[in-house]
Amino acid sequence: MASVTFDKATRLYPGGDKPAVDALDLQIEDGEFLVLVGPSGCGKSTSLRMLAGLEDVNGGAIRIGDRDVTHLPPKDRDIAMVFQNYALYPHMTVADNMGFALKIAGEDKATIRRKVEDAAKMLDLTQYLDRKPKALSGGQRQRVAMGRAIVRKPQVFLMDEPLSNLDAKLRVSTRTQIAALQRDLGITTVYVTHDQVEAMTMGDRVAVLKDGLLQQVDTPRNMYDRPANLFVAGFIGSPAMNLVEVPIADGGVKFGETVVPVSREAITAAADAGDRTVTVGVRPEHFDIGTEGGLTITVNVVEELGADGYVYGRTDKADGGGQDIVVRVGGRNVPEKGSSLHVVPRAGEMHVFSTSTGARLSD
Ligand SMILES: Nc1ncnc2c1ncn2[C@@H]1O[C@H](COP(=O)(O)OP(=O)(O)OP(=O)(O)O)[C@@H](O)[C@H]1O
Numbered sequence: 214m215a216s217v218t219f220d221k222a223t224r225l226y227p228g229g230d231k232p233a234v235d236a237l238d239l240q241i242e243d244g245e246f247l248v249l250v251g252p253s254g255c256g257k258s259t260s261l262r263m264l265a266g267l268e269d270v271n272g273g274a275i276r277i278g279d280r281d282v283t284h285l286p287p288k289d290r291d292i293a294m295v296f297q298n299y300a301l302y303p304h305m306t307v308a309d310n311m312g313f314a315l316k317i318a319g320e321d322k323a324t325i326r327r328k329v330e331d332a333a334k335m336l337d338l339t340q341y342l343d344r345k346p347k348a349l350s351g352g353q354r355q356r357v358a359m360g361r362a363i364v365r366k367p368q369v370f371l372m373d374e375p376l377s378n379l380d381a382k383l384r385v386s387t388r389t390q391i392a393a394l395q396r397d398l399g400i401t402t403v404y405v406t407h408d409q410v411e412a413m414t415m416g417d418r419v420a421v422l423k424d425g426l427l428q429q430v431d432t433p434r435n436m437y438d439r440p441a442n443l444f445v446a447g448f449i450g451s452p453a454m455n456l457v458e459v460p461i462a463d464g465g466v467k468f469g470e471t472v473v474p475v476s477r478e479a480i481t482a483a484a485d486a487g488d489r490t491v492t493v494g495v496r497p498e499h500f501d502i503g504t505e506g507g508l509t510i511t512v513n514v515v516e517e518l519g520a521d522g523y524v525y526g527r528t529d530k531a532d533g534g535g536q537d538i539v540v541r542v543g544g545r546n547v548p549e550k551g552s553s554l555h556v557v558p559r560a561g562e563m564h565v566f567s568t569s570t571g572a573r574l575s576d
């Protein structure tokens with residue numbers, strides 16, 4: 214087992230004008246489950262493929278443990294990769310699919326059989342070992358692909374959207390299985406997804422990428438509680454954090470009719486950058502709802518989920534007008550569609566970002 218280090222690793226595709234992955238600095242601990250997440254085209258697969266040796270590295274270095282693997286061919290890196298399309302061999306049985314890499318490596322038949330049976334037990338595939346892939350469900354095929362990686366006992370697992378071919382329900386149960394399996398095996402894992410919920414539920418830590426640039430690496434909890442910039446704030450969390458541009462006032466910011474206190478450091482930093490506004494972030498569960506003050510919103514849609522509900526509203530003209538706001542309310546206390554609400558961020562639950570740079574200003 215081993216740690217993984219991206220040391221200012223850069224990939225510029227031939228003919229490209231800017232790097233697909235730009236000076237990526239990332240240290241993944243031995244045994245850690247790290248999730249790379251971000252929107253389509255941000256460089257997730259490229260980062261993973263650089264680590265796998267399937268993509269040239271044009272700058273910086275990649276290390277597995279203390280080995281510099283930057284220019285090693287894939288077969289010498291001791292990694293196993295699970296892709297989105299599992300690419301099972303259709304004419305081979307499940308057992309042969311799982312044991313194929315071992316056969317190529319020249320292991321003897323009895324050893325291969327034992328390793329395949331061990332992995333099958335872990336993955337609940339024992340009864341399917343003699344079947345062909347076409348006689349399996351999508352979830353079972355996905356587990357065979359996992360099995361193929363597990364039997365090799367690599368130093369590092371790489372997974373690129375391995376669940377995206379599964380339906381929503383199966384995706385949820387399979388992600389729990391993969392996370393549990395990884396914990397049992399203790400093999401360092403880099404997992405790519407564009408789904409922030411998957412990232413937050415599976416990762417020991419999560420790395421958010423945008424346009425080839427690393428935005429933040431943190432535990433899911435810290436990522437949610439303390440997003441480093443406006444992009445992460447808007448990307449992590451569902452429904453998304455409300456982001457509202459507000460004027461700076463004496464001692465705080467003017468949130469509708471209410472001045473909400475903000476740390477002096479945050480205000481000073483904004484003023485130093487020449488800004489007259491800041492952008493505040495408030496999660497849907499962090500509003501106090503009242504009959505006066507704050508922002509006035511008109512309720513457009515109410516989503517009742519039983520235990521709680523989400524109110525989708527829009528600010529009135531007096532408050533700038535036309536800004537969408539989402540507020541979580543208790544399930545027994547749901548406002549009527551068309552009614553007016555006053556919302557104020559709960560004390561200490563507001564995030565402050567620079568409107569001009571997007572950087573986090575509050576601590
Ligand atoms: N072989 C290639 N040649 C040139 N450009 C490429 C190549 N592969 C990817 N790119 C570009 O590099 C950028 C990053 O691509 P990448 O596949 O890493 O994104 P991703 O984050 O995995 O996206 P998705 O979520 O859609 O899979 C994109 O702008 C893409 O168009």
Ligand SMILES: [Mg+2]
Pocket residue numbers: 257258259
């Ligand atoms: Mg991809």
